[in-house]
Amino acid sequence: MQQRSARTTFDEAATNVNYWAVLSVVLGSFLGNLDSSIANVALPTIAHDLARTAAQTVWVVTSYQLAVAVSVLPLAAVGEMFGFRRVFLCGVVLFTAASLGCAAAPSLALLVAARLLQGVGAAAMSTVVPALLRQVYPPQLIGRGVALLGLAVALSAALGPTVAAGVLSIASWRWLFAINLPLGVFGACLATAMLPRNPASNPPRTFDYAGAALSAATIALFVLGVGGLFDDDASLRPGPLCEIVAGCVGACVLIRHQRGRAAPLVPLDLLRLRILSLSSLTSICSYIAQTLAYLGLPFLLQHQLARTATETGLLVSPWPLVIVFIAPLAGRLSDRYAPGVIGGIGLAILAVGLGLLAALPANPADADIVWRVLICGVGFGLFQTPNNRIMLTSAPKERSGAAGALMTMVRMIGLTLGAALAALAFGVYGEAGAHVALIGAAVAAALGVVVGAVRIARPRAAG
Template sequence: MANAIHSDATLPPLQGAVLAIGAISVSLATFMNVLDSSIANVAIPTIAGDLGVSANQGTWVITSFAVSNAIAIPLTGWLSQRFGQVRLFITSTLLFVVASFLCGTAQSIEMLIAFRVLQGAVAGPMIPMSQSLLLASFPKAKAGTAMAVWSMTTLVAPVVGPILGGWISDNYSWPWIFYINVPLGVLATYSTWTIYQKRETVTKKLPVDTIGLSLLVLWIAALQIMLDKGRELDWFHSGQIITLAAIAVIGFVFFLIWELNEEHPIVDLSLFRNRNFTGGVIALSLGYGAFFGNIVILPLWLQTQIAYTATQAGLAMAPVGLFAIMVSPFVGRNIHRMDARIIATCGFLIFSLVLYMRSLFTSGVDNWSVMLPAYIQGFAMAMFFAPLSMLILSGLKPEQIPAASGLSNFVRVLCGAFGSSLATTAWDNRSALHHTQLMEHANAYNPIYTNSMQSLQQIGLSSDQANAMFERTLSVQASTLGANDIFYFSSMMFLVLIIAIWGTKPIHGKHAVVDAGGAH
């Protein structure tokens, strides 16, 4: 195998049909990874109902994957240098297939969460390694084309995922949203190995920061469990929540101290001294957290309150990728001609508009009103990742790019997990508040309430039946108002985050560093 090991500098780019097949093979694994997130979102009510838990508890299926995935990302650079990029990518993809199969066999929510943790952990290197392999496959002058090919898969998956997830949930059973990864993963693994097995990168033994990694797992796990179980245990009235909060804070402080003094840190915190890195990571990560939290809430609201089927909810969310697919190539071709901050700002303004439109939803909203913001959001998606990634990596030395890309992806995925937990918790709290406020007006002195009850009884309902129907209507209204609050807050959050974008130094696309190692 020695003659198959090369340094990055000696690897010639692929050409012709081999390049096309290689790019499709690597992108297929990325597609499978992203598909697994979007396909699960619309299936949460089905999974929760089948396993006998609430829809909010069902969101642990999403957050458990995201948290373990975030923790695994910082290890990608060390793993790729220790075992080689191709071996790591192939192994990660195969393990993802195995974990997906196990998720489909889960008989309880605890089993499913455990298998999702495993799935997220083994999936950590897949996306960074797919970027690296693609960048090494294309000529240096066509690095932008390589990233455009990669981006297209990440944009197509959110279109296909909700539709496929909804259709499978309605017509088959939810385990098939995980089983579908098996043939895709096997195909991606076989075709990638066939083309890339002789393009393995050089390997070397490096020390791994085991203490830093242990502290990272400790404080993130404690914080995520606290966020997921806080509502259920009445927050800081619970000794368990107080203990988890203390572990998270103490673990985080010790993690910071250790990483700042470690010679080979698992997370290079010194990167935050760079103004563009800090501003870009803040904008990208908090923006992604707000975005991810809202795409978890929206299908839950549609299915649990507005009586959408899983398929209908999927179709309502799918348009988000259509304009993104159309606009992304244009942005990619012209990004070097504009200030990246202007493009990112336009994306954030569109996100704010979309979320404001959703904050005006009512319980009687029609399907077009639900879908229109999703179409518009496609423009924002096309202007979100690329310019912010360029801002994050601008001004860094080439040897800093792998660590910077890994750290920014780690923070982004982590904020996505936290965002979904915070959004569902806030939705619960705001819905309960609105329910209480609305109930205050349901009394004999309110003519609207008395007239409504009389009308229901006149059509043949008993007093108890009329009260039950009124309670259901009131609950739907309270949940809708609660969701509106989350959408509105997120809309304002995107406006505030524009400050972080303009806190960076001006750069243009031609000054951004693009390197095959940058995806680690």
């Protein structure tokens, strides 16, 4: 009887969800994440067409990622001050207009400038998405909303290279950006009509311009410094090392500047909550593990196991594809059961899968590789949604924007550190670095399991 009553409550809550509003939010998140990876495949074509070197063309990707990183915290604060709907709509419009600029750019400099604006638009969309989902979904169904967000990210990661390859096979690279135009216009119209309005902060807050400038400079120094820290032979490069040191100094100044504020730009108030700080650390571990595996596995498959680039793409693709199916299940489970436990199980499965990949035999069949990759995808999918649910719902509702920014920031920290560790592994161990990267990925995931166990050791902290 109690089980039937609980099911009825869930069904009644589901009928109150505006799924058109959900679609507009998920579409914005999908577009932003798709464009973070879709340009990678086109870099050689862009370099040839614009007569630039590969090193120069990499800025097409770097500028986008950097713009997202430095914009997240200020845009979260703007969302809390003036309304998440406004920030999201401005993001969709800016992203769409910048996509037109990318498609029409006559030079690399203008393309990079348009990508910077596109990154700011993507940050405006992705930063406030968790807060908007918290408005659209009732509390008992928020896990399903977070699962849809994870599904959009996984689907964009899986489709990005495929869409890029398909477009480039029949058209110019400019169409990679032009295809955003109809989707962006549709998303803007849908969001305008369907997204709920949230009131501005009361009492009104003033924007922290000094904090925004400090946070942007600090994050930019860290991202650029960590990304270029090691040479190909794993030697420390002095320039990036100085950038990291400057970033540390900037972080100290920023924290001192933010201390004592009721709603700080850097969410120090949220990180004081034990459940949120441990969930953030667990998320960083998971993204370090995923990045090490994503970077190490292709080299292992091609250089040591003699697979072609096409075969490598097919063998790795089950990871993001299986998340598309696991994310909705994880969302439903996290709405009904302890999300910390479900996330811990998922991260443990990921650690096991990564360990199995690191222990591949010398001449594995494709099936031996695929089932191990599938285990990793299942584990990451089971972990991501419950952990994000904890991070979003553990914050006060008026700080939903800051919680969304924190979710984005810990993801970027994990991705950046994972890339730096992978570069170090390849520099020190050469081709064997791929195997070392997979071992490191398994260790990072296992460390996340330990942190997650500490998190659920005191259930009352999770509320």
